[in-house]
Amino acid sequence: MLLNSQLVNDHITFETAAQHAFMQVPIVLPNQNAGEVRQMMAGRQYEIASHVVVCGEKGLFLGVIRIEDLFAAQCETLMGEIMDRKAPVVAPGVDQEVAAWKAVQSKESALSVVDQNGLFVGIIPPHRLLAVLLAEHEEDLSRLGGFTRSTEEARSTSEEPVQRRFQHRVPWLLVGLGGALLAADFVGWFEVQLQQNVMLAFFIPSIVYLADAVGTQTETVVVRGLSVGVEMKRMVMRELLAGLAIGLALAAVAGPLVWWRWGIPSIALCVGLSVFAACSTATLAAMMLPCLLNTLSLDPAFGSGPLATVVQDLLSILSYFCIATALLR
């Protein structure tokens, strides 16, 4: 367990802002003027020169100047006058996608990394931010699709050979298959009810489908939210209320439709209640699973895609048959 959490921490550390920061950037004092700085930069080799960093004594970060503004400035203009004091900064330990997202939000293409003492650490250049966003995008999609592969190049996913497609996808599907056969067992528990009322079987696909569809929506929101650093507790209540509202709406449509089409009020009531139950439990499962795995120091990614879907299916089938048993005795 210790080893596991160690591994997770190493992984997270590797993907923080500090790992992406470049140190060889032009650093100037606030009382230097533009002519001086342009002169100083000529002939020097920087890793990043699209931004000039203004630092006070002992490397205290003060602000950033875009290279465009440095060129536009009059020779005698002081750096302290034109620097952007509100340029976006991140702490060294911030997750890479949160950092990239922050840059986009502030319409900036580079981010300064500043430590807790206000000292300048480095700049994350635009091409790193781009690579991070693309990699995280792939990771999010892999989670939702249930691939056993996280950060990889975009095009490769759509173009990789058949054998690798197979290897990346089958593991989670086998887990799902195990769950699906468990679902068969669950339905088997209600064999008597099914024999008495074979019409109950008609609505199994609807219940499973709706639990899947609603659950996938919540997974999408949670996977995305966790990626960009939204705290779970900020999502839970709203998402849950949305799930309940969606469940109510779909139940209100499904119930009357079933009554009209199949003409049996008790079945219609049973389907309506089960649709509501399926939507609510699917939302709950889609949110709780990533949290639970996170608490156990396991990758919350396993809480979306095929695993979450099968849990949602099992819960919704159980609730459907329990409701049916109660209503149709």
Place this chain on the structure above:
Amino acid sequence: MLLNSQLVNDHITFETAAQHAFMQVPIVLPNQNAGEVRQMMAGRQYEIASHVVVCGEKGLFLGVIRIEDLFAAQCETLMGEIMDRKAPVVAPGVDQEVAAWKAVQSKESALSVVDQNGLFVGIIPPHRLLAVLLAEHEEDLSRLGGFTRSTEEARSTSEEPVQRRFQHRVPWLLVGLGGALLAADFVGWFEVQLQQNVMLAFFIPSIVYLADAVGTQTETVVVRGLSVGVEMKRMVMRELLAGLAIGLALAAVAGPLVWWRWGIPSIALCVGLSVFAACSTATLAAMMLPCLLNTLSLDPAFGSGPLATVVQDLLSILSYFCIATALLR
């Protein structure tokens, strides 16, 4: 129809590389030297100065120089010597995400837009590329989740109020509900078979689940592939073969398991064949639907998420009961 396709075209035009290009950038001749260029740039206002564009006569694009390389160069170094002739370029009409992806591939943070005559049009700066990647990411996730909302900000999806969550999600779910009730009708056609052999109902969730899970994987690959400009025909064969292989593998596991657990060879055979059929048809449906909609000048996005899933469900249920009817007479 004309109006529709007009709308689609306008939409696409708005999201091309040319729309993101900035024109006010430093443009130099190949025989100017670094000292001269640095002198020339001082005091000028550029929209983008992280790259210098080298053009020949009449605006013919020759190459790009990173600002870092301009600073590092000796005064007398000619622009033609240090320019990158292989800097990534895109045509004005290229889709924005394809352009962004090209920049990341070439580890560049800005892209030159060059028209078919080789004339320089503008530069897409890093912050635009970042915004594009984030927006397209949101769009991809919305497609898979079945939200009626495309390009919007990341954080907002996870933090938007309950009422808007509801509005964005219910429309596709209602379409899905319609399909789900159609599925109930389909199952109803086989009422007699179900009455004779109620065990058939046990495996409905498994079939629906597997069709969903396999279909979602293909959708993920297709949505992603189309976004970054992979041609459909390059994906079809591999994806289809992968779908068949996955179907075979899961059938080979499911069949014996069902035999062992429920002890009826004919049911086991029926489930095995249906698992294979469900995986294959789900892969096919997940690929064909976006193509079909594309051909009809409709947004291929509608071909993923809830709509694709419900089509996959209907096909897999039909095939399951047809196989059952044939095997268990």
